[in-house]
Amino acid sequence: MTASPLTRADCAALDAADPLAAKRGEFALPEGVIYLDGNSLGALPKRVTARMRAAVEQEWGTGLIRSWNDAGWYPAPQRTGAAIARLIGAKADEVVVCDSTSVNLYKLLRGALHMRAGRGTVVTETGNFPTDGYISQQVADETGARLVAAAPDDIPAAIARAGDDLAVVHLTQVNYRTGALYDMAAITRAAHDAGALVIWDLCHSAGTIPVDLNGCEADFAVGCGYKYLNGGPGAPSFVFVANRHQAGFRQPIAGWHGHAQPFAFGEDYTPAPGIARMLTGTAPQLGLIALEEALHVFDDVDMQALREKGQALGDLFIALVEQECAGHGFGLASPRDAARRGSQVALTHPDGYAIMQALIARGVIGDFRAPDILRFGFAGLYVRFADIRDAVATLREVMDGRLWDRPEYHARKAVT
């Protein structure tokens, strides 16, 4: 970062040098909005619009039931999984798309604990995303395991303390609030040295960081289709099971689409030999089609370049907030070191909720996470350096004029 004040011209120069600048044109972004919430719901890739019209009007409307074969609906979970595999360092036959992240986490935790029967400790993180914590706790309770939640820096120590009793380590690679990034390779190695398995939640890393599951010898992973992958609201989730674990993996929700021969309609359940055993019910085609189409945006994207842009956007944001909003009481809840941070930055402020509402009213969209986090996501496919400059200028206006201190900005609404 430069020591002299950052100017609009500096930001324009960064955009001019950005190898990913042209990608923004592939998204349908509304006028007057700076969208810093792609980590919660990714923007609409323009190509999805036409694809969804065809899916509804031709494939469903005209093709009807025939589209399960003729439009390729039936193998869409595997095909979409293969497209995601490339982004997360997995093989094409190690990833499948189905259900929600929460449901897939449940499957992985149950299956992984079964593989380590006789061991009784699950290590997770305090401050993990709530659904991760709830699912872990409930699965631990019903299987008689002990859930140990450790602070992020204490995970290695918690692994060491659990020793031979350690069954599963379950972590989110990038923390949803702070953006803090784990060393996936080191933690996976430590868990394996203890004889345990690791489940990685990639909700806040897939599609923005070049995840390397197989390079880290990861066992299992799950992630979200609607954040950086831009699959649309409530897009189905993806689930990764390393090839070496697939044949023995016991999926607890043994629905017909995970059967080796779903259309034989046999009475006994025989799991599919590969990743398809992670499937349960009929694929949610409309959501799946949107996600599959959205993934084509990544076809020509160098994930390392995307990672570097995400880091640079975050660095610029931190520097500008400190330059423009000093004295307004903001704290930094994210790691300052971009190498230890995902593509998001969290500020703290006691009036964070109202400040975020005032920003959103002015077209700068981030989100708020209780109790005091203002969260800004930097999806490098469509966020420009100039957007960061403008967003921070708006934040300064809001703070300098105490524009957030109006009753309507304090009335809480449900947000996701």
Next chain:
Amino acid sequence: MTASPLTRADCAALDAADPLAAKRGEFALPEGVIYLDGNSLGALPKRVTARMRAAVEQEWGTGLIRSWNDAGWYPAPQRTGAAIARLIGAKADEVVVCDSTSVNLYKLLRGALHMRAGRGTVVTETGNFPTDGYISQQVADETGARLVAAAPDDIPAAIARAGDDLAVVHLTQVNYRTGALYDMAAITRAAHDAGALVIWDLCHSAGTIPVDLNGCEADFAVGCGYKYLNGGPGAPSFVFVANRHQAGFRQPIAGWHGHAQPFAFGEDYTPAPGIARMLTGTAPQLGLIALEEALHVFDDVDMQALREKGQALGDLFIALVEQECAGHGFGLASPRDAARRGSQVALTHPDGYAIMQALIARGVIGDFRAPDILRFGFAGLYVRFADIRDAVATLREVMDGRLWDRPEYHARKAVT
């Protein structure tokens, strides 16, 4: 039924007298197709086309994350559940839409068995839909329960034999292959008399039969959004929990959307007080929006009239097949008595697969279910009596000319 041969004029007269005839105009049906597979994938309601365009282009594209509040995405699972409640004899706050049928069945079975801890028998039906059987078997195995699969006529005897050990009866109201319809009231009463709970799978009855869950004092139910409810391919499922069971129901897949305060992001799981505790992950909005919009087709539909039309279409089909296709080796796998049958008719034939392929090639779309079932569904909202006449005329052509006996009709494909 008339004893003299049924003519085209007879069918035209039935259509002329049909109080539901105008509903067909609300569906986008392709030219040259007689669609008798609405029991597998319902046809596209025209109104869904515009709604999906708006959902993708305006709500996602322009509204972005704001649409969770501004477009009403957040309460859509409950709102859509309330719309289905009316069709199945439930209260608005007893039904919610989420996940797949298989996942919801898993939740219900686990939760119901927990409520009857100490009892060890689950009664289901031989020939139940495969996913029902697989889920039942796996849940029974992992909870140490005993799964008893009885033939449909033997269910009362199986309930009596299980006696005080009976925990749960799990049945599909209308059999997916034969269309046979259970007496929901009588079986529920018998199960309750034994101190057990009942889970009804309504996949093949919701939206075509006036189901009366509360009239039968049913405990739990689940069903499909993409068959007679016309919600689109892989539409999410609905789940019913009677009010009296909600407060104590233990949902095994404790995701954040089932939390009493999902957006408090608290560390401990506190289930929502009502039906919302059945939710798990983020709602699959694109599929959910299509389903919610599709349900408006039912706004002015008298379910009793729809039931009667479905029965009349089935009776006509049976009579015409017997009149036109005698001697071609068809058997009837469905109850002849319309009162004991859902809105579908199953024929048997040793060459059923190839015959169905030949029919589909000629625009008459039903489906095949192994080993020998030709299945025809009669969605009374868009199937005409004249369609039945034309479909059977085509079947006769195929049989009289042995048109099915071509190699391409024998090559098996996956169908759903």
